Amino acid sequence: MIPFDFDYYKPSSVQIAVEWFQFLQKQGKNPIYYAGGTEIITWARTNSIHPGAVIDLKSIPECNVLEMRNDELIIGACVSLSALSAANPFPLLSETAQGAADQTARNQITLGGNICGKIYYREAVLPLLLANSRMVIAGMNGIREASIHQVFSQQMRLDNGEFLVQTLTDRSYLSLPFVHFKKRQIGYIGYPLVTVTALKKNNQIHTAYSGVCSFPFRSAQIDQALNDSSIPLPVRIEQAIGNLPAPLLNNAEGSAPYRKFVLKQTIADAVHTLERR
Template sequence: MLPFDFDYYRPETLNEAVDLFQFLDQQGKQPMFFSGGTELITLGRINLAYTEAVIDIKDIAESKIMQVSGDQVLLGSTLSLTKIEEANLFPLLTKTASEVADHTARGKITLGGNICARIFYREAVLPFLLADSQVLLIGPNGKKIIPINDIFQGQLGLEKGEFLVQIATENRFIRAPFFSVKRRQQWDTGYPLITIAALKVNQQIRVGISGLCPFPFRSTEVEGALNNIGQSAEARVAGAIAVLPQPILDDVEGSAEYRLFVLRNLFFDLLAALDRVQV
């Protein structure tokens, strides 16, 4: 049970959802867009989230889309991770999303809910960062389409009253060779520590990481070090470690030193998997 009450709304169109947010905000209701609900329930119970009005966007047709359209794949923000996994339209996303939580939870966690969450991990964003995907947002100023790498800097930079509707990814990235691994505290069953996802595009490795820092990220500096094929694997990995963003998480789930140890080994696994792949 949540320690507060809220009004519940379920709009059927994008414009209705946007107008409803503005109306409720003007009333001081602190409205919240809601597509899965797992974060609201989790954080609300410990007084880290509060709202007097929930706007559930799961009935909006545009947010439920899942299709190949021309040369790109379109995925709606309210699709559950389970549906995305079963459809397998984007293999790297399928592999990465299949490691989020457990099967029961993935049936409730939505794509948008994971990407826009406040938790550290948000693994589902990594494939889109690597694939230069485009996001469709809507808010008080209307619709806009933005490259995800322009608007995601540790978190999705939504303006007040905006929400994520769809993500579009070009087929050339969908078909690229990939690598995705999650390491846990006890490898197969423990608490998540590090997730690494990678694509090889035009003979260059692109890499995204979750669980190392308080935010998921893609780093061109890390990629530059890993793609320095004139050096040994040891030198390339050392170079990548040297340019990681800060801070490195250091908590009861895993020390900074241990997380870096795990990541270093994952970098070697990544190079072994993708170095010899020709694209």
């Protein structure tokens, strides 16, 4: 149960959502946008956030699109991870989404909610980083489109009053050879020790990671090291790990030394698999 009262709004268009955000902010309501809501509910129950108003985006048509259009895969921010997996338009994204949570949670977690969340893992962003997807973002100045690499750095970098409407991914990435590995300390449900996703394009392997550092990431320096076939793979992996963008996580899921061990083995599995394809 959420231990405080708040106003609830469910706009039917992008424009109305933005206008309500502006109005509510002027009223001192500290509004937040709501897509799937699982993380918002968790933070609210622990008194970590105290919004005076919630703007539910799930009735906005653009936020519920899941279709191919002009050689682009368009996914609305309010499409659930379960719906994504069932439709399977982008197999790497579908497999990553399936591993993000159990079925019950995936019915509620949305693509936008996962990408824009605050928890460390946010695994659904990894395939989009690899596919150089573009993000459609709405705000007070209208709708803009930007490369994911311009607006996602450790987390989504949205201006005040903005929200993610859709992701756009070029068809050429959807059927590339890929791997997805999620390693947990125990069992098949829960947060990862290490998640590694990878695509192979033009004989180059591109990788992205979650659970390794305190944010999901893709690194050009890591990919450059892994693709240097002139040196043995164990050396490539050591060089790649030397280019991590932040310290290894050290938490209840696993210690930093254990994470490093698992990461090395997982990268080796990913490279071996894709080098044969």
